Amino acid sequence: MENSTSELINLQEALERLDNDMDLYMILVDAFLQDTVFQADRMRELEKDFRNSPSGECLEAAQYIHRVKGAARQLGANHLATEAQKLEDIFRRKEKGHLHDGVDGVDTTALVEEVLELYVKTIEELKRLSN
Numbered sequence: 181m182e183n184s185t186s187e188l189i190n191l192q193e194a195l196e197r198l199d200n201d202m203d204l205y206m207i208l209v210d211a212f213l214q215d216t217v218f219q220a221d222r223m224r225e226l227e228k229d230f231r232n233s234p235s236g237e238c239l240e241a242a243q244y245i246h247r248v249k250g251a252a253r254q255l256g257a258n259h260l261a262t263e264a265q266k267l268e269d270i271f272r273r274k275e276k277g278h279l280h281d282g283v284d285g286v287d288t289t290a291l292v293e294e295v296l297e298l299y300v301k302t303i304e305e306l307k308r309l310s311n
Contacts, residue, residue: 187259188298188305194256208255209310213303218248220296227292230271242271245295252302260298267291 191205198204226241249264270288 186305186309188257188302189309190256190258191309192256193258194254197254197256205255206310208251209306212251212255213306213310218244218299223292223296226271227288230288238271242268245271248295248299255306257302257306260295260302263291263295263298267295 195202195205198208223241223244226238226244230238230241245264245268249261249268252258252264253261266286267288270286270291
């Protein structure tokens with residue numbers, strides 16, 4: 181793996197968290213690539229549940245995105261982690277989100293699509309870095 185920072189992965193920062201243990205980082209990358217189940221259709225379904233929730237909260241959606249956020253942060257995928265954090269905060273009602281009408285906060289549907297796109301790009305970058 182090359183020891184550099186890309187637009188999507190801050191390898192130096194990730195390695196600092198891991199006491200510069202590249203072997204451990206590679207184990208985490210492999211686990212993320214093989215074990216992290218983050219399905220676009222499921223995320224969209226959970227976001228729809230959130231929009232239809234009378235309480236405006238969806239803990240299942242928050243937990244789903246939380247796993248990806250944590251793994252991304254550990255790997256130095258800061259952009260993905262930041263956007264996933266925004267989504268998690270909305271699902272937990274720490275921030276305001278809305279249906280699609282531009283009222284009272286962030287368009288959760290658009291944010292989900294942004295996170296999904298970042299996820300795909302991050303996976304591609306991690307695969308590239310691990311070769």
